Amino acid sequence: MKNALFSKLPASRIQSPTVTGKEKWLGYLLGPAGALLLNAVLATYLNVYYTDVLNLTPLWNGLFLTVFPIVSKVIDAITNVIMGQLIDHTRSKEGKARPWLLLSAFLVPLTGILLFTVPNGSNTVKAFWVMISYNLFYSFAYTIFNMSHNLMVPLSTRDTTQRGGLSVFNQITTIMMSGILVALVFPMVIMPMVGVRRESWIALMSVLSILALPLTLLEYFFTKERVTEEQNAASQAVEIPFRTQMKTIFTDKYMMLMYLYFFIYTIGMTLKNMGLVYYCNYVLGTYNDGRTQMLVSVIGGIPMGIGIFAVWPLAKRFGKRNVTMVGFILYAIGGLICWLFPANLVIVLAGQFIKNIGGLPCSYVFMALFADCLDHMEWKKHLRADGTAMSIYNIIAVAMVGIMTGVFNWLLAKAGYLAPFAAKSAQEAAQTLSQNGWLSQLPLEAIKPAADGTLTVALQQSAGVNWVITFAFVGVEVFTGLALVAILFFLRVEKDLSKMQSESTEQ
Numbered sequence: 034m035k036n037a038l039f040s041k042l043p044a045s046r047i048q049s050p051t052v053t054g055k056e057k058w059l060g061y062l063l064g065p066a067g068a069l070l071l072n073a074v075l076a077t078y079l080n081v082y083y084t085d086v087l088n089l090t091p092l093w094n095g096l097f098l099t100v101f102p103i104v105s106k107v108i109d110a111i112t113n114v115i116m117g118q119l120i121d122h123t124r125s126k127e128g129k130a131r132p133w134l135l136l137s138a139f140l141v142p143l144t145g146i147l148l149f150t151v152p153n154g155s156n157t158v159k160a161f162w163v164m165i166s167y168n169l170f171y172s173f174a175y176t177i178f179n180m181s182h183n184l185m186v187p188l189s190t191r192d193t194t195q196r197g198g199l200s201v202f203n204q205i206t207t208i209m210m211s212g213i214l215v216a217l218v219f220p221m222v223i224m225p226m227v228g229v230r231r232e233s234w235i236a237l238m239s240v241l242s243i244l245a246l247p248l249t250l251l252e253y254f255f256t257k258e259r260v261t262e263e264q265n266a267a268s269q270a271v272e273i274p275f276r277t278q279m280k281t282i283f284t285d286k287y288m289m290l291m292y293l294y295f296f297i298y299t300i301g302m303t304l305k306n307m308g309l310v311y312y313c314n315y316v317l318g319t320y321n322d323g324r325t326q327m328l329v330s331v332i333g334g335i336p337m338g339i340g341i342f343a344v345w346p347l348a349k350r351f352g353k354r355n356v357t358m359v360g361f362i363l364y365a366i367g368g369l370i371c372w373l374f375p376a377n378l379v380i381v382l383a384g385q386f387i388k389n390i391g392g393l394p395c396s397y398v399f400m401a402l403f404a405d406c407l408d409h410m411e412w413k414k415h416l417r418a419d420g421t422a423m424s425i426y427n428i429i430a431v432a433m434v435g436i437m438t439g440v441f442n443w444l445l446a447k448a449g450y451l452a453p454f455a456a457k458s459a460q461e462a463a464q465t466l467s468q469n470g471w472l473s474q475l476p477l478e479a480i481k482p483a484a485d486g487t488l489t490v491a492l493q494q495s496a497g498v499n500w501v502i503t504f505a506f507v508g509v510e511v512f513t514g515l516a517l518v519a520i521l522f523f524l525r526v527e528k529d530l531s532k533m534q535s536e537s538t539e540q
Contacts, residue, residue, distance in 0.1 A: 039125040039132040047257040052195040056255055061185070061202040064252025067245030068141050068178050069207050073215050074241060075148070076306045078224075080438065082149065083163065084445070085452050086229050092156050095446025099439045101164055106435025109172040110428040116180045117424025118275060128258030129420070130184040137178035138249035144170040145242030149235045171431065178249065184423050187404035188258040194349070200401040201345050207396075220313070220326035225481070228321070228489040229455050264417070278418035282425065285410045287526040291403055294520045296429050298395065301513030303437040308505030311445075316375055316499050316506075319474055320453060320491030325378070332382045344397040353402050356394040358521045363391030365514030371507035384507070391514070405526045441505055448497040456488045466490070 047056050080098075083089045089098055116133075123129040147166040151159050186199050227233035282288050310326065318325025347356050367388025374380040403426070411417045451471060456462035459477045466473055473480075474491040482488050494502075 039123065039127070042125055042127045042132055042135065043254070045127060045131070045257050046254045049257075050259065051192070052190055052199060056189075056257065057199065057202045060252055060255035060257075061199050062205055064248055064255060065182055065203070066206045067241075067248030068137070068175070068182070070214060071141065071145055071238075071241050071245050072175065073207065074219070074238070075145075077215055077309060078219070079148065080307060080442070081310050082234055084442075084450070086231055086234055087151060087159060087163075088452050089156075089159065089163070090442070090446055090450055090452055092160060095443065097160055098442035099446065101160070101167070102435045102438040102442070104435075105164065105168050105172065106431045108168055109176060109431040109435065112172045112176050113180065113424045113427040113431065114421075116176050116427075117420040117422075120180060120184065120420030120423070121273070121278070121418060122420075128188065128261045130181040130188060130261075131253055131256060131258055133177050133181040134185075134249060134253045134256075137174060137181065138246055138253065140174035141170075141178050141245045141249065142242040144174040145245065146235075146239050149238045151231075176427065176431075180420070180423055180427055182252070183400065183426070184419055185252075185256050185258075186400045187407050187419060188260045189256065190259050191263075191408070193401070193405070196404055197345055197348065197353075197398065197401045200399075200404075201397045203400060204397050215330070217327050217331050220321070220330070221323045224321045225323050226483065228483050228487065229453060230483070230487065260417075273416055273418065275421070277416075278421040281410060281414045281416060281418060282422055285406070285413065287406045287409050287524060288422065290520060290524045291406050292425060292429060294517060294524070295399075295426060296433065297513050297516050297520070299430055299433040300437060301510040303434050304441060304505040304509050305507075307438060307441045308502050308507075311502045312375075312506040314491065315474070315494050316503050317378060317381060321489065328378070328382060329385055332386060344393050348394065348398050348401075352527055353394070353398045353405075354521050354524050354527060357398065357402075358518050360391040360394040361514045361517045361521070364388050365391070365511050365518075367391060368507055368511040368514060372503070372511060375503045375507060381507075388510070395517075402524070402526070409526050441501075444501045444505075445498065448501050449495050450498050451492040451494060453489055453491040456490055457486065459488065462488055462490045 047053060047060065049056075083098060092098065120129050120133065123132060125132050144166065148170055151162045151166070186196060186203055189199055190196050223237065227237060309330070313326035313329055314320045314322075317329065344356070367384045367386070367390070370384030370387065371381045374384075407417065407419060407422060410422075454462075454465060456465060459480075462473070462477050462480075465471075472493040474493050477488070477490070480488050480490060
């Protein structure tokens with residue numbers, strides 16, 4: 034089936050049969066930067082916007098921020114299945130995943146802006162807008178981008194060395210560019226400036242959303258689907274029933290191990306991302322102090338820069354699986370150090386450094402391992418189901434993000450989380466504190482006012498709230514790290530991979 038929607042597409046600027054430098058730098062490093070940066074900011078701060086700016090934590094006795102993310106991710110899971118089928122049934126001269134990148138370039142910015150332009154009104158109006166805008170972004174626009182973007186490495190080439198290099202470049206944007214901005218610029222400069230002022234949040238996120246448009250177009254024009262072209266040339270682009278695709282995927286032991294691996298990894302990663310800002314604001318530092326979150330993220334993230342040069346040579350010599358296994362042992366050790374001394378800044382920074390060294394292999398070579406599993410499945414079952422396989426991968430991601438977000442918000446609500454509030458003067462803040470029986474985290478005279486004189490007053494949290502936040506950020510990944518070591522022990526897909534790829538192309 035050839036999609037009429039994609040019958041006349043602009044041609045890729047990449048024509049080489051092998052991966053080029055321009056492809057790496059523009060298509061895989063710079064191109065995804067806009068959408069991935071937006072997603073990284075949302076992963077860290079969207080829930081903060083809901084709890085601290087819109088003050089939705091108490092809504093429906095804490096149930097709204099618990100139930101709505103889970104329900105939304107059910108919708109997201111369904112759209113991922115649909116998107117996977119659309120990709121697998123897309124036939125165009127520009128490939129089957131890349132055309133959808135072009136469409137997402139326009140949808141992601143528009144829906145990203147809608148996430149924050151929640152109208153003033155009753156809580157019911159706010160809740161309705163949040164639910165609609167959240168699903169327009171995550172279940173529709175970002176699903177289209179994420180599915181097509183993640184498939185570019187597996188579809189780019191069969192050469193494992195070139196594919197591994199692309200996997201590294203693909204992650205540099207997420208880990209370095211997005212990480213530096215979210216970890217350094219946001220906590221030090223931007224968050225103290227915007228505080229809990231809604232208008233400032235809207236302006237900030239509108240700029241980030243619009244930035245995704247030209248950069249995603251860059252990813253479209255400077256990538257190439259060589260595996261798809263190879264299949265088309267060999268007349269292998271046959272229609273495969275959905276049931277056959279699902280049976281093929283769920284009877285391949287290595288694909289199932291990869292899905293289990295990603296399932297457990299996503300639980301830990303989601304809770305860590307959810308807890309980061311709250312942990313730095315209440316357990317390790319003070320609210321938007323401009324220092325604590327920057328130190329935790331940047332010092333802990335320094336190993337990610339080292340990984341650009343170190344991970345792939347180590348993976349080629351010792352194997353992607355083996356290097357990742359050793360990494361997760363360090364990952365668990367670093368997390369345990371932080372958990373034992375959660376309020377000691379120096380020890381936490383040391384633990385974060387160790388943990389992120391351990392996380393290097395997973396961060397940079399995961400998609401290359403996933404591509405190896407797709408090649409193994411093709412060799413063993415004589416078919417490729419890239420879109421369907423990626424839809425299952427994305428379903429795991431979105432489902433666990435939704436469930437863990439709901440769990441985290443539920444635990445916060447039950448523990449009695451108190452959102453900060455804005456006041457026009459110290460006298461107004463003192464009156465609000467007195468009326469509600471709250472205690473300010475800092476003395477009112479020590480709070481720095483914003484440019485317009487507004488004070489953002491954070492409150493002292495209970496021991497129960499702080500325990501929830503600490504477990505989410507540093508505790509849970511101790512257990513997930515050890516579980517991932519056990520799973521990887523059985524993932525031996527790299528053995529005889531070159532032979533399998535050769536046989537697959539000859540079929």
